[in-house]
Amino acid sequence: MRLFDRIAALIPAPLASRRLPIEASLVSLFSLAWVVEARDPYTGGHLWRVSEYARLVADRLGLAQAEAGRVALGGFLHDLGKIGIPDSVLLKAGQLSDEQYAVIRTHPEVGRRLVARHPLGAIVMDAVHLHHERPDGKGYPLGLSEPGIPLTASIVGVCDAFDAMTSARPYRRPMPIERALEIVREQRGTQFDSRCADALVDLGRSMALLHIAGHSEDGIPLRECHACGPTVVLTKAHRIGEPVFCPACGTGYETRAGSDALIATGKTANASDLIPAPDMDLIDRLIAKLDVSS
Numbered sequence: 001m002r003l004f005d006r007i008a009a010l011i012p013a014p015l016a017s018r019r020l021p022i023e024a025s026l027v028s029l030f031s032l033a034w035v036v037e038a039r040d041p042y043t044g045g046h047l048w049r050v051s052e053y054a055r056l057v058a059d060r061l062g063l064a065q066a067e068a069g070r071v072a073l074g075g076f077l078h079d080l081g082k083i084g085i086p087d088s089v090l091l092k093a094g095q096l097s098d099e100q101y102a103v104i105r106t107h108p109e110v111g112r113r114l115v116a117r118h119p120l121g122a123i124v125m126d127a128v129h130l131h132h133e134r135p136d137g138k139g140y141p142l143g144l145s146e147p148g149i150p151l152t153a154s155i156v157g158v159c160d161a162f163d164a165m166t167s168a169r170p171y172r173r174p175m176p177i178e179r180a181l182e183i184v185r186e187q188r189g190t191q192f193d194s195r196c197a198d199a200l201v202d203l204g205r206s207m208a209l210l211h212i213a214g215h216s217e218d219g220i221p222l223r224e225c226h227a228c229g230p231t232v233v234l235t236k237a238h239r240i241g242e243p244v245f246c247p248a249c250g251t252g253y254e255t256r257a258g259s260d261a262l263i264a265t266g267k268t269a270n271a272s273d274l275i276p277a278p279d280m281d282l283i284d285r286l287i288a289k290l291d292v293s294s
């Protein structure tokens with residue numbers, strides 16, 4: 001019996017037949033991406049937001065539905081290579097040294113290697129490997145310039161930067177959307193592809209980004225930890241009154257009906273309260289929205 005057949009024989013029949021192979025591959029890609037989200041408590045919802053922004057920009061640029069789906073998937077996977085960055089660098093608050101910055105800059109190459117052999121790796125390769133390239137050639141890892149950067153990578157690049165600016169970090173509050181869009185406009189053609197920057201700015205003007213910024217999922221705003229800022233991610237499965245904890249400092253809260261504010265409970269998370277888990281319901285909803293089979 002071949003190795004593949006031996007492994008397949010170990011999978012219980014109901015599980016083996018539950019998903020089509022392409023769907024199973026998508027689940028494995030999304031689950032991989034979640035490892036990155038789990039590593040950094042300050043990036044709750046970052047992958048979902050970049051994915052949603054990227055889909056809107058792709059639509060705005062007139063890309064076909066299947067292509068926009070690929071861009072959205074690339075947005076979710078783009079930072080996969082951060083799995084390979086040590087906590088001391090990835091989670092450092094404040095200025096990185098030159099050596100530490102050099103380590104951060106390896107993440108697109110780490111990501112490229114990780115997805116290279118994945119069955120659906122080719123779909124997300126440009127986003128994973130090239131989202132930090134810049135039209136002026138000052139990006140990394142390859143230092144490509146304007147006509148040589150794939151559109152998917154350019155779309156994900158500007159959306160990633162916009163989300164970084166408008167999200168909280170341990171050392172700063174989120175930047176207002178209008179200011180972040182000004183920076184995107186100022187950097188069009190240098191840091192950001194002009195078409196993608198213009199599309200994102202137009203979307204911002206038409207208020208199409210408001211339901212994504214500061215949210216971790218459709219209709220679910222990030223909740224504010226009193227000490228750390230907007231770090232608390234609720235899922236659609238959350239029930240009013242259930243305990244939640246800030247993933248950054250462990251402060252315990254509960255939710256109240258009719259209010260986005262959290263009420264401190266005086267409890268502190270124990271180790272099991274902070275176990276990160278992929279939101280499989282969200283992954284299923286994201287896969288249902290994709291059309292990457294064509």
Ligand SMILES: [Fe+2]
Nearest residue numbers: 078079131132
């Ligand atoms: Fe990145």
